[in-house]
Amino acid sequence: MSGFIIGLTGGVAAGKTEVTRRFQALGVHVADADVTARRVVEPGQPALSRIVARFGPGVLLPDGTLDRRKLRELVFADADARRALEAITHPAIRAALEAECRTAPGPYAIAAVPLLTEAGGRAAYPWVDRILLVDTPVELQRERLMRRDGVSRELAERMIAAQAPREARMAIADDVIVNDGHPDHLETAVAALDAKYRALAACHPL
Structure with missing residues (x-):
């Protein structure tokens, strides 16, 4: 630990x-923020549910995974939307990174x-x-x-x-x-x- x-x-x-x-x-042990960022928006994760609640079901692919391209399009030209997304994902990423580091050998x-x-x-x-x-x-x-x-x-x-x-x-x-x-x-x-x-x-x- x-x-x-x-x-x-x-x-x-x-x-x-x-x-x-x-x-x-x-x-x-190295905990990678880029890898963690993908992990926290996988199906079943609270962050994904909050993203759907904020941006609508249109940001999901038919298999229930996040449509990253669609989400990028939504937040690229809208600073408020980008900040809303960051408010959802950044705390989840930080918490997951800390947990991974704390439990690392x-x-x-x-x-x-x-x-x-x-x-x-x-x-x-x-x-x-x-x-x-x-x-x-x-x-x-x-x-x-x-x-x-x-x-x-x-x-x-x-x-x-x-x-x-x-x-x-x-x-x-x-x-x-x-x-x-x-x-x-x-x-x-x-x-x-x-x-x-x-x-x-x-x-x-x-």
């Missing part, structure tokens, strides 16, 4: 997946939350003991997006601009891994933080 929780975040194409993969290779666990800064940072995630930022230079971030997603330079820049600025993420971070493309550096940084977190967890009250 993990009594010590790390919130891992970072901008788009910063390399969060690569960092979490390396922590997992060291035996650390090992001395500490990681909650991977890409939009942790945008979601309210520490105020929204008071159960996170430390925040780890995976950071990368904006130029490299843009290049990775263009290569990974096959998008234009302009679209890549808009995707980066749509997220919280780098300075805002830095402001809430306790620890930073600079993922500038050097695998050896990443390996060393993750190993050092793993040792640090295990030591902190050993002194942390359950």
